[in-house]
Amino acid sequence: MDGCAKSVLRILSCTILVVFLLICTVSAAAPTAAFSGTPTSGSAPLAVQFTDQSNSSPTGWAWFFGDETYEGPWTPVNNSSGWTARAYHATVALPDGSIVLMGGQAGGDWLNDTWRSVDDGVTWELVNASSGWTERIYHTSVAVPDGSILLMGGHSDDGFLNDTWRSVDGGATWTCVNASSGWTRRDGHTAVTMPDRSIVLMGGMFASPWWCLNDTWRSTDGGTTWTCVNESSGWMARSGHTSVALPDGSILLMGGVGAGRTFLNDTWRSIDNGTTWTEVNASSGWMARSGHISVALPDRSIILMGGQDGDLNPLNDTWRSADGGATWTQLRDAGWTARGDHTGVVLPDGNIMLMGGQDDNGPLNDTWRLQPTGSSLQNPTHTYTAPGTYPVTLQAHNSEGYSVTRMPDYITVTEPEPIPGPVHNGGGGGSTGGPDGYNVGGNSAVSKVTVTGTGLKTFIVTGRTQSSPGADIPPAPGTPYQYVELTPARFEEITGANITFTIPAAWLAEHGLSPGQIVLYRYNGTVWEALPTAVTDTAGTTVTFMATSPGFSLFAISSAEQTDPVTTPTAVTTPTTAETTAQATAEPTAEQTTAVPAGDTIPDFPLPTIAIVTGAVLVLAAGGYLVRRWWIRRQNPALFKDYD
Template sequence: MAKRSRSTPPAVLFLFIAALSLLVGTAGAVPEAAFSGNVTSGAAPLTVEFTDSSSGSPTGWAWFFGDETYNSTPWIEQTDSAGWNGRIGHTSVVMPNGSIVLMGGVDAGYNTKNDTWLSTDNGMTWTCVNASSGWTAGEGHASVAMPDGSIVIMGGFASSGGKMNDTWRSDDYGATWTCVNASSGWTARSDHAAVAMPDGSIVIMGGDDGSGKKDVWRSTDNGATWAQLPNAGWSKRKGHSSVAMPDGSIILMGGFGGDSLPLKYMYDIWRSTDNGTTWTCVNASAGWSARYDPTSVAMPGGSIILMGGYDGVRKNDVWRLETAGSNARNPTHTYTTPGTYTVALQAYNDDGYNATRKVGYITVTAPVAPSAAFTANRTTGTEPLAVQFNDTSTGSPTVWNWSFGDGAWHNTTDAAERNVTHTYAVAGTYTVSLTASNAAGPDTETRTDYITVSPAPTPTVTPTVTPTSRPPYSGGGGGGGSTGGPDGYNVGGDSAVSKVTVTGTGVEKLIVTGRVQSSPGTGIPPAPGTPYQYVDLVPARFEEITGANITFSVPAAWLAEHGFAPGEIVMHRYNGTVWEALPTWVVGDSGATVTFRAATPGFSLSAITGIEQAGEAVTTPTATQTTPQATTQPTAKETTAAPAGQPTPGFSFGTAALAFGVVLALVAVGHRVRRRRTGR
């Protein structure tokens, strides 16, 4: 029906415009939302990294990934008593700066209101900005803020004229109004709900025209004309509330009514993703009490605020529901269900907000079972054999189950642990398998007799000295250490020693460092012969070492300078009491350097020396007399003395002293003969 226009006093108009200017604020740079994803299609589970590229300096972001359910988080009460008195039939909108404006309604004394209230903190606190706003007091009307900045008010119940179906529009924040349709096509009603959609259309839902309604109407020309959509799936109702979300969906909440008697207050939540054509119930029982005539708004950050209403008493409580998939600037999201997803981003700052949607942006296909595959850094070697296995499966597995063939397994769901090192302690041939799985199923790769482990060599030379505790390590600090495995560990440091092989236990992560010393050290006599280098060999990260072979090199120039043949080079080891000669043999001659190997029962201070041999007899083994690793007394932790009550292995001290004297005599005689022969 038509409404008689009423003039507005200039003073009231001035105050109303001033109040609205405070609400809207000064014009600024409203963000322009934009984004991209690093991938847009793939098999589930599909993880997408989204990147915000919005302009206009946004300070907040609300992401909707297209798989939100609107029921995964509870409603949270913001306050149980807002500053305004309890009421029904009011309406509300969200301003561009994120503030909430609540208007009109009927209070507990059945007084029709035309006051205006403002909240700038998501409904926690409220301020009355206009106690008498100038427009006719009424209730049950619906209002929306359009994308172009205009406001549209529809229908309602005027205290002086009953129910209405007219549509009015304001382009100046409500200062002046124009009737765009005096009879909009839908029946005159109050207590209906309306939303402004992202595409600029307006949707009206339900209400009371003498009985509860569940019809849905849509206008695409700011309310000038209307088209009826199919009846909604929710029951007939009035006094419900609704909001339009940045993802393009409509959320409808609460009300009073039903499709049959008795009528009742409601607290269900319904959602439409096609402009109101079809509806799905997403929550049959929200956390707030069933009520009639609440009002609600969608905030820039993606949350929904519901305010007041009537559940037997007039309410002034405020509730909030978080609905956004993320409020991070650049979020990562994983899609677990196949489908096509529309992604929306709403960017906002103090000057306003802007949303953009990419329809059908993400396509997720059904997961495909992986194809299991793996590699190993070695497949043969002597016991103990450490093997690094690496997963090379395709198809995005999420579970890895390893079987190493010796009764050991490694199972994990952590991608960081899908590669594993396993040590085979016993000689044999082993079959290895990897089962890679994801949501689509498993796949197994089996390699029969993949790993061959040979027995450790049997030692043939056993030094007859008694290992004792070596002096505390006094070499230089710094980095360096061995790297490698049972087939040889590279030795760090600055010495002539390049590699060692060891026998023992717990040596998988062995580190050996060789440091050059200019002298044996305080309290230690010089090593026999002409020293080329004193080397302090220090092992670390092991349990027990029972023997080792040491590989080292001596420059050919040094041998020539001192008149030594390669067979006259001997490595000595200081056992804590005397220097003991180690079996030493030549393993290579490049012309510039000669490479040697020596067998030792353990690591300690060592000396590489030249010993002139009398005549042509050479007592050190040759390259064809390769000696496996010695297996005498262990030196781990660091060395082990002979058990109490048992004889110490090796020569007695007297015998050792006699042998040492004979060696010195031979050295002296040989030296004199050489001096006579060479004229030195």
């Protein structure tokens, strides 16, 4: 081979190598989320096909269609997660989807171990049994988009701390970046990572009992240096509060406990990295508390969970705000044991994870998950059943990280087009609406009914959807597709009905259901009862069903996942066949984009145990209540020392 040919070969080889490196570099990048939807407007029910247009090869997708109800169940993924049962610890979710858990207290032991899960909390690995930083509780941690973790302050056997530590390898090793960070030594504080990658730290306690702070500090260099941006931020000095950062650059701070053991349920907001603060809700609806957690989701909603009230009773209620903390709505019972001083994060796939804490019996080491997303498919089809204007959010992720995009007011759904009256007149007693039945007006998945009864000559029926069953009615069994109130008119008596309804095949696929698993449930005023349901057509993009019912009321199209009836706390009289059941009041539809997890804890409080002795009889007053507080004091001796 001559020299010219060798030169050409070398150039070609180098070009191939450069192209290969460029391809590898692109494939290793975190995705930039993007999508489109077709159509973006129309009358209900409106089926929209969404198409992922993200770059850099995402491997997972978290869609929020704007009408999520957040009524799904919490599921335990590990009842004993491997790490010692504990409270007052810290956790973060890294861009690659892994969870890192650090320190805390297990019984009388204060910890400095680091654990990691790469499978949504199903299994955990001890990555450092003694992480270098002092054993501590009530510290705070944040994850940075570059994959590093910062851990700040807390409480050790030697008292309050103000150091800052950093890990760049998922908690396997740690480096102290500032042994005395400038802010007062403290515990029970919170910190958040901002969209510009700066860290904002807020409040906390610097001496017992409840000598609290309301300052705000900021670091723009990964915790190496800190600047006080507000010495007195406006909100009451506190610890045991919780904070989140939203992708629009705002910070929300919620609840906690202040001077004089004042438990709080206020919500405050800053739009300038903590420099100034505005109270958005002085009494947010949820019970005043401390030791609770909150997370911000890609759709810009905030979920607040658990904690302990002013009497130190643990809680397991969950609340949601879709408007930056201005208003709050309580969600269904969480299912996990009431607790405080736990932690929680949001993963790139949109799942909310909750870990550990303590209940009345002591520390916990369980891991729970809530999946609030509308879909995890790459290109889902979603059907909007109620008129309204909806934002749509997509968070796309791969092993290198994630990004989120949100389109406000993207989908517009109008009222259903008018449907003609009955196809056939009913006639006299015992007659039906004819072989084709009666068309059903309204916006529901129910299209037709055939009816037996009397006085049906001008019979009509309307179907209206609801986002939930309504007040004082339990959720339907299984995975509900739609709640439907069928309201008949112009009849004397109804003795039976066959109800025809359809479900998009894509919805069944999204939820891993076969047509044979779908059941129409009827709420009879006391329980949800399963009706005989049959598949009548599977052709095309929808599946059609027919169910037989003794009458009309509130129905739920759902999956047959529960055999026991679901009862309300107080039974009501079942309506007669000549009447319809009381209509359930429809609740507002859910709303809206992305997030950074945050949340921290606060010390519990000692109370005396009172014994009354009369002769040989010892009466222990308020035993269970006070012994629990004695246990808390015994578990946290350092928190009740006298400090100079």
